[in-house]
Amino acid sequence: MDIIVCIKRVPQTAEAEVSIDSTGKSIQKDRLTFDMNESDTYALEEAVLLKEKFEGNITVLSLGYPDTDDTLRIALAKGADNAIRIKAENFENPDAFQTAQILKSVIKTINFDIILTGCIATDDAYSQIGVTLAELLEIPHAALVIKVDANEQRTHVHRELEEGLIEHLDIKLPALLTILTGINEPRYASLIAIRRAAKKEIQQLGKENIELEDLVINSVIEELYVPPVTKQVEILTGSPSETATKLAGIVKEKGLI
Amino acid sequence: MNFALSNDQKMLRDEVRKFAENELAPIAPEIDISGEFPKESIKKLAEMGLLGIVVPEKYGGSEFDFVSLAIAIEEISRACASTGVITAVNNSLTTYPILKFGNEEQKEKYLPDLCSGKKIGAIGITEPNAGSDVAAMETTAVLDEDHYILNGAKRFITNGTEAGIFVVFAYTNKELKHKGITAFIVERDTPGFSLGKHEDLMGIRATGNCELVFEDCKIPKENLLGELGQGFFICMNTLDVSRIDIGAQAVGISQAALDEAVKYSKERVTFGKPICKFGMIQNMLAEMATQIHAARMLVYYAAWCKDAGIKRFSKEAAMAKYYAANISVDVTRKAVQIFGGYGYTKDYPVERFYRDAKILELYEGTSEIQKLVIANELVR
Amino acid sequence: MTELFVLIEHRKGEIRDISFELLTCAKKIAEKENLNVTALLLGSKTDQIIDKIKNYAHKIYLFDDPVFENFNSEIYQKNLSDIIKKESPLLTLIGHTAFGMDLCPALATELNIPFSTDCLNLTFEDKKLKVTRQMFDGKLNTHEILRENPSYIITIRAGSFPAVEGNFNAEIVKLSPKETTEPEYRKFVEYIEAAIGDVDITKSDVVIGIGRGIREQENLEMIEELAASIGGVVGCSRPIVDADWLPKDRQVGSSGKIVKPKLYIAIGISGAFQHVMGMKNSDTIIAINKDPNAPIFNEADYGIVDDLMKVVPILKEKILEMK
Ligand SMILES: Cc1cc2nc3c(=O)[nH]c(=O)nc-3n(C[C@H](O)[C@H](O)[C@H](O)COP(=O)(O)OP(=O)(O)OC[C@H]3O[C@@H](n4cnc5c(N)ncnc54)[C@H](O)[C@@H]3O)c2cc1C
Ligand SMILES: Cc1cc2nc3c(=O)[nH]c(=O)nc-3n(C[C@H](O)[C@H](O)[C@H](O)COP(=O)(O)OP(=O)(O)OC[C@H]3O[C@@H](n4cnc5c(N)ncnc54)[C@H](O)[C@@H]3O)c2cc1C
Numbered sequence: 001m002d003i004i005v006c007i008k009r010v011p012q013t014a015e016a017e018v019s020i021d022s023t024g025k026s027i028q029k030d031r032l033t034f035d036m037n038e039s040d041t042y043a044l045e046e047a048v049l050l051k052e053k054f055e056g057n058i059t060v061l062s063l064g065y066p067d068t069d070d071t072l073r074i075a076l077a078k079g080a081d082n083a084i085r086i087k088a089e090n091f092e093n094p095d096a097f098q099t100a101q102i103l104k105s106v107i108k109t110i111n112f113d114i115i116l117t118g119c120i121a122t123d124d125a126y127s128q129i130g131v132t133l134a135e136l137l138e139i140p141h142a143a144l145v146i147k148v149d150a151n152e153q154r155t156h157v158h159r160e161l162e163e164g165l166i167e168h169l170d171i172k173l174p175a176l177l178t179i180l181t182g183i184n185e186p187r188y189a190s191l192i193a194i195r196r197a198a199k200k201e202i203q204q205l206g207k208e209n210i211e212l213e214d215l216v217i218n219s220v221i222e223e224l225y226v227p228p229v230t231k232q233v234e235i236l237t238g239s240p241s242e243t244a245t246k247l248a249g250i251v252k253e254k255g256l257i
Numbered sequence: 258m259n260f261a262l263s264n265d266q267k268m269l270r271d272e273v274r275k276f277a278e279n280e281l282a283p284i285a286p287e288i289d290i291s292g293e294f295p296k297e298s299i300k301k302l303a304e305m306g307l308l309g310i311v312v313p314e315k316y317g318g319s320e321f322d323f324v325s326l327a328i329a330i331e332e333i334s335r336a337c338a339s340t341g342v343i344t345a346v347n348n349s350l351t352t353y354p355i356l357k358f359g360n361e362e363q364k365e366k367y368l369p370d371l372c373s374g375k376k377i378g379a380i381g382i383t384e385p386n387a388g389s390d391v392a393a394m395e396t397t398a399v400l401d402e403d404h405y406i407l408n409g410a411k412r413f414i415t416n417g418t419e420a421g422i423f424v425v426f427a428y429t430n431k432e433l434k435h436k437g438i439t440a441f442i443v444e445r446d447t448p449g450f451s452l453g454k455h456e457d458l459m460g461i462r463a464t465g466n467c468e469l470v471f472e473d474c475k476i477p478k479e480n481l482l483g484e485l486g487q488g489f490f491i492c493m494n495t496l497d498v499s500r501i502d503i504g505a506q507a508v509g510i511s512q513a514a515l516d517e518a519v520k521y522s523k524e525r526v527t528f529g530k531p532i533c534k535f536g537m538i539q540n541m542l543a544e545m546a547t548q549i550h551a552a553r554m555l556v557y558y559a560a561w562c563k564d565a566g567i568k569r570f571s572k573e574a575a576m577a578k579y580y581a582a583n584i585s586v587d588v589t590r591k592a593v594q595i596f597g598g599y600g601y602t603k604d605y606p607v608e609r610f611y612r613d614a615k616i617l618e619l620y621e622g623t624s625e626i627q628k629l630v631i632a633n634e635l636v637r
Numbered sequence: 638m639t640e641l642f643v644l645i646e647h648r649k650g651e652i653r654d655i656s657f658e659l660l661t662c663a664k665k666i667a668e669k670e671n672l673n674v675t676a677l678l679l680g681s682k683t684d685q686i687i688d689k690i691k692n693y694a695h696k697i698y699l700f701d702d703p704v705f706e707n708f709n710s711e712i713y714q715k716n717l718s719d720i721i722k723k724e725s726p727l728l729t730l731i732g733h734t735a736f737g738m739d740l741c742p743a744l745a746t747e748l749n750i751p752f753s754t755d756c757l758n759l760t761f762e763d764k765k766l767k768v769t770r771q772m773f774d775g776k777l778n779t780h781e782i783l784r785e786n787p788s789y790i791i792t793i794r795a796g797s798f799p800a801v802e803g804n805f806n807a808e809i810v811k812l813s814p815k816e817t818t819e820p821e822y823r824k825f826v827e828y829i830e831a832a833i834g835d836v837d838i839t840k841s842d843v844v845i846g847i848g849r850g851i852r853e854q855e856n857l858e859m860i861e862e863l864a865a866s867i868g869g870v871v872g873c874s875r876p877i878v879d880a881d882w883l884p885k886d887r888q889v890g891s892s893g894k895i896v897k898p899k900l901y902i903a904i905g906i907s908g909a910f911q912h913v914m915g916m917k918n919s920d921t922i923i924a925i926n927k928d929p930n931a932p933i934f935n936e937a938d939y940g941i942v943d944d945l946m947k948v949v950p951i952l953k954e955k956i957l958e959m960k
Contacts, residue, residue, distance in 0.1 A: 013773040014849075014907050015928055020777065027773060035275075073268055097746075119738075124772050126754050127733075131742035140711065140822045143739040156826070160892050161648070161735040164831030164885055167708075172822035182879030188276050191269060191306035191319035198265035218751045222767070222780040233924070233937045240604065240947040247923065247948075248955035250939055254921055256843060256900050257867055257960050283853035604947050 001054035001152065003047040004115045005080065006103060006133070007062045008037045009071040010123040025221045036071050039118030043179040045186040046148055047116050048079035054152070057081045059110055063099050064088050069202050076197035077189035083202045090207035096124065097218035100132040105210050107137060112174055114155070119144050119178040130178035141176040142169055146183045262328075269321065270328050276305060277336035285337035288463035289609050294419050295463055298340055303374025307333070308347050312356055316368035323498070323560040327505040331553075334509030338613035339463035341506045346415045347371060349499035351378025354424055355442065358483035358491050367422055367442060376421030376445075381411035381469050382492055389626050391426075391492060392435040396471065398427040403478045405429075405441065407471040410453060413620075418452060418465035421445045425469070426488045438488035442480045449474030460612035497571050498563060500578035500621055504556040507581035507617045511549045514592035514610040518542065521605075522595055532595070541591045548584035555580050572634040579627035582617035589614040640726035641672040644717070645680075645690060646736050648708065649828065652686045655732035655793075657800035660693035662759075662793055663730055664803050670761055672727060676807065677720065679705040679713060679814070691807040700814045710740040711823045715816040718747050725788050728766075733792035735892070745790040751783045752790040757797045766791075774907060775932035795891065796914055834886040836870050843869025844898045846889050846916060849876040850905015850926065850945055857882060860904065863953045866960075872896060874912050890915035905945050908933025925949070 011018075011032040021028045036044075047058045060075040062068050063086040072083035086102055088094070094102060107115065115137075117130035127143070134141030146166070147158035150173070159167040160180055171177075189197070236243045251257055262270065280301055288295050302308055310326045312318020321329075326348060334341025352371045355363060370376040387393035396409025407427055414423075423443045430437035443450060453468030483491050519542060522533035532538050555577040562570035589611040593600035600607045618624045643663045646653045656676075663674045676694040680686060681703045691697065700716055721729060721744075731737040733755045745752035751766075757778075758769040766783040768791065783789060819825065838844055845864045851857065857871070864871045872889040873882075889896055890912040901919035905926060906912060913936050916922065924937035925945050934940045941948055 011773070013776060017930060018773050018776040027777070070267070070271070073264065074272065077268065077272070097752075100746075122774060125770070127738045128742045128752075128754050131739065132746050135743040135746040140820075141739075141743065142823070143710075144735050158829070159735065159739070162653075162891055163895070164888070164893055165648075166829040166831070167735075168826040168829055170824040170826050175822075181875065188301075188305050189268070189272050190304065191310065191321060192314060194268045194272060195265050195319065195321065198263070198268055216749070217784055219753055219768075219781040219783045222782050224772070224777045224779050227771070227775070227778045227932075227935065230935055231937070233934045233940045235929075235934070235940045235942060240943055241951050243941045243943060244948050244951035245955050247939065247941060247952055248959050250921075250923075251867065251900065251956060252959045254900065257956055284855070287855065604944075 001050055001056040001113045001150070002111050003050055003056065003058045004107060004110060004112045005040070005044050005047045005058060005060045005075070006115065006117040006129065007040045007044065007060050007071060007075055008118070008121050008123075009034050009062065009064050009068045010037045010121055013122070020224045024223050027224070034067065034071075036074065037118050037121045037123075039120055039179055039181050041186040042181050042183050043116040043118050044075055044078055044080065045184045046179055047114075048187075049184060050114065050148070050150060051079065054150070056113070059084065059112075061103060061106060062086070063091075063094065063102055072202050073197050073200070074189055076200050077193040078187060079193075083200070084205060085202055086205045086210070087207070094215075095217055095219050096126040096128045097132060098215050100129050100136060101215055102210070102212065103129070103133055104136040105212050106205060107133070113152075114150070114173060115139075115176040117176070117178050119180050127178075130176055134176035137176070139174050139176055140171050141178070142171055143178045144180045145177045146180050148177065148183070265321070266325050266328060269325050270332060273305075273307070273329050273332040274335075276301070277333050281333060281340050282336035285339070286606060286609065288337070288339060290462075292457070292462045294465040295337070295340055295343070296419070298337075299343065299374055299377065302333075302340070302344060303372070306372070307344060308374050309352050309368065309372030310348050312352050312368055312372055316356070316364055317372035318352070318368065323501065323563040324557055327501055327556050327560040330502045330505040331509040331512070331556075334506040335513045338506065338510050338610070339461045341509055342461055342503075343377075343416055343464055345499065345502040345506060346380065347378045349502045350380040350495060351422060351424055353498055354380075354440065354482065354491055354495045357494070358440070358487070359442075362479065363442060363482065371422060377416050377419050379414050379416040379420035379423045380495075381414050381423055381425040383412050383414075384410060385412050389623060392438070392489065394426065394428065394438070396425070396427040397431070398429050398439060398441060400429070400478070404475045405478060405481070407441070407443070407449070407474040407476060409471050411469040413456060413466060414469050415464045415466055415620075417467035417469060418455060420465075423469065424482060425471075426492055429485055433486060435489040436486050438492070439485055440482040440488040440491045441476055442482050443474070443476055447474055447476055459615060460609070461616050493571070496621055497574045500574040500627070501556060501559045501563065503617060503621050504552065504559065504574075504577035504581035507578075507585035507614065508549060508553045508556055510610055510614050510617075511545070511552065511581075511585045511588040514589045514607055515542070515545045515549060517605070517607055517610075518545065518592040518595045525597075538595060541595060545588045545591055548588055552577070552581035552584050572631050575622070575627040575630040578621065579624050579631070582614075582624060585614040585617050586611075638671065638673040640724050641667050641674050642721065642726040642729040643674065643676050643694065644729065644731045645676050645678045645686065646732050646734060647680060647686055650682065650685070652689055653732070653734070654800065655734055655795050656690065657693065658795065658798045659730045659732060659793055660690065660803070661801050662798040664693070664801075665798070666728065666759070666761075670727065674805070675726070677717065679716060681706040687809060691809075692805055693803045694807045695805050697807045697809045699809055699811050701811065702814050702817045704817045704819055705814075707825045707828075708736050709819060709823060709825050710736075710743065711820050712816060713740055714744045714747065716814050717744055719815040720812070721748055721750070721788065727788060729788070729790045731790065731792045733794045737792045741790055741792045748788075748790075750788050750790050751786050753781060753783060754792045755794050756791050757794055759791055771910070775909060776930060794910060796910070796917070831885055834884050836887070838870050838872045838887055838889070839894055839896050841870040842899045843867050844872045844889070844896050844901050844916070844919070845869050846872045846874065846901060846903045846906055847877060848874035848904065848906030848912075851877075854880070854882045856946070859949055859953075863949055863956075866953045866956045867900075869898070869900070874906050874909075903933050903937070904949065906933055907931050908936060
């Protein structure tokens, strides 16, 4: 079973200070750490689990800047066989739709049974790429997948809907699945695997190496801004013991204890 | 000259850092208090191949170089100093001497288990009456047909309570002085081998530190490591390597202290300003950062000497260990200082770093002994 | 008049709240841009749903067939692309839900219509569609301009437009579906209900929600003790369930439970919208987070910016003292 996993290198912003850069359209990146997008790590692990079951080949693919090689190399160490970086520096700030079109042009030249992507990138949060890509490739898809049970021709999948409800589907391969966190337990790369992966070539594809149709842009970012405060929070200040005392007081005042 | 890490070293650092932050750091405060040996963490270290970092793949190791070993110990120690030294002892004080001085049968028998975490390694040099003065040891090994009979006790043994494989030093011929010391591989379940007092330590509290007691402990002759009378040489040669990793441990602990200090100094406000705006605080932060950087360079350089095949690097290793240990105590002290009174409480991790750092000036040769090594090389 | 389409979302015969929110959003835009709000309802046995939405739209296009009983993005896509092609609405609104995320990108791509997803707001400026979205874990907003086109498709984040009933009386137009056989390449098998556990977090007056900030499973004990001191239950964010530290029925949020307790204490939770959707209607919200810029503080009434490991044990003691 040949699998393609699309991966994005993203800044880790959940616990970091995020500030807007001088263009007003992007963020200051120099103080942030970058890593594989969270749901992509689950997509990669799912690919490795499928490969362990069916054998075959895993290709990881990313449209990214040169430092994306680090992320792809870790993907190789975690079980991917080939890695391809499409040079983002050859494209001018591609939006999600353009990204999907570029990925499609490259994927067209690769054999695959399943394409896995993360269900959302934590930086731009579109949740578009996977499903768009499936449509461009004219293959079936399922978004928000939390269980994959495949055979060579078809796969049963569980999609997670709202309130914990699960939708069970039966899909014909080749297909594209967007993977939700929690589907498996992503592994750390072992040192041996790191050593082997470090020596592997990462294929670099520039614009000139890809047969592109006319790229269509769907949207451009006009500005980034700090969200307006919608609800005025009262921040309790002081040492932990002071804040905890104030808080306990509020809880009591509300008649909850 | 090239200061850049190679691809595999960089990947190792990133992955070990992530692993250590996610899996080790969260339990570090807890095992510091309980003193409980982190068995589950060790299993995870084994899965990643962190227990036999420089051991060739054919013996179950990861086959990395000594710079990589230092980087791994640094990153692990940054998250948890106890786990850092547990890993260092397994790597450079147990697997390394077996790899370097063991015969083929011994390597095949012991290294895979040490690399897979099936058995943990420990080393027994120190005794109640022999610390800095290794040759003052009193443990003896007497040949009796096809066995050696070991008698004596070893003190302060890291991993002691959990280990399955021990490298132990004993006199086979007291008259030959240090040339009469021999190294042995002792398995935990050998008759006559028992554990003594469990130490209640100031820092690195979860390292299973205890006494080893040998009472007519009968070990097979084939467990002699290296050659008869080669023990002292093996011990010193091993310490040259392991001191690099203690230096790495010091760098890791110091880095953790600096990270916390920087963060806190931006948050804590006095006299209407975050304290990081005060010159005296900045002075400390700048000193800490520079000290850590210098220590890291000394450590990497000593490891590089080993990788480059340079025969004698005792001085470089001693310098790395001495300096890194020294600044680690200073850096962690400054971190506590920057935290003010809060730094002295268990609400923040810096008091733990301060306690953890102190051991660095003591084990694997005190700072005085490191200076002795350095000076001896100078005036030789 | 130019059309504004709204796709009605329903599940197991029940209309979903997002549909009313989309219709409310549609009405606002329709008034400004002088559009005709048409609800697209693909379903089977739809009388009840029609009843509920007819005040919200000028027109309802009804595709009635048993195949529409359960959502299947492929078959929805075939019928929707046909009607959108025919009528070229200026805008088609879809919920940014499990259903919309599976459908919208494929539908818009097939039609070559510019689209955006997870939008909080949208306006037309000089014929150009401008949307408001969130990025970087909800820490920044963006304004984005879509490629100019006669027709757009947008998915809207749940909760962005609180439902306000309209005063229309929709004309119901029955259309015959273009495609009513489920494709063999994507077949619906069944719905699987979430397992029911020992604690029902939707029934408690106090819910302590914990997130990735607790770092370690062992710290749950401390949270359980806090919950016990107030007489509440412990809920959590998704990563806690992903890590198997708590069962799925404790998850608060869009793919978990919606809770409306008297008091919700979010501890070590960043405040991703999927989580916020599950707790924002609580009477009082308290957040404890070490990151002063965590979006959860936009939802909270009271906040403590500090390490939860320090605050929680003391909080428990103080509450026990005051009891
Ligand atoms: C937590 C911990 C873990 C340890 N782990 C291990 C282990 O795994 N295996 C093992 O074998 N040992 C271990 N040790 C032992 C450690 O290596 C010794 O404690 C150390 O070598 C010092 O020996 P000592 O304690 O006997 O001090 P002593 O040798 O008694 O030294 C006392 C003081 O005198 C100074 N001094 C001694 N000789 C000289 C000299 N010639 N010139 C100047 N000053 C001198 C020393 O620097 C020190 O300040 C551990 C110790 C601790 C505390
Ligand atoms: C389709 C879909 C459905 C989803 N459904 C849900 C859902 O139903 N419910 C849900 O919760 N999520 C859901 N998510 C996930 C959601 O997007 C977020 O990823 C998730 O809510 C983040 O959880 P968190 O806040 O616990 O973790 P993080 O975002 O990682 O935040 C952790 C927070 O803890 C703080 N912190 C860390 N350490 C400490 C400390 N010592 N003291 C104090 N604070 C600390 C940090 O500052 C940070 O703000 C869904 C995602 C998708 C794509």
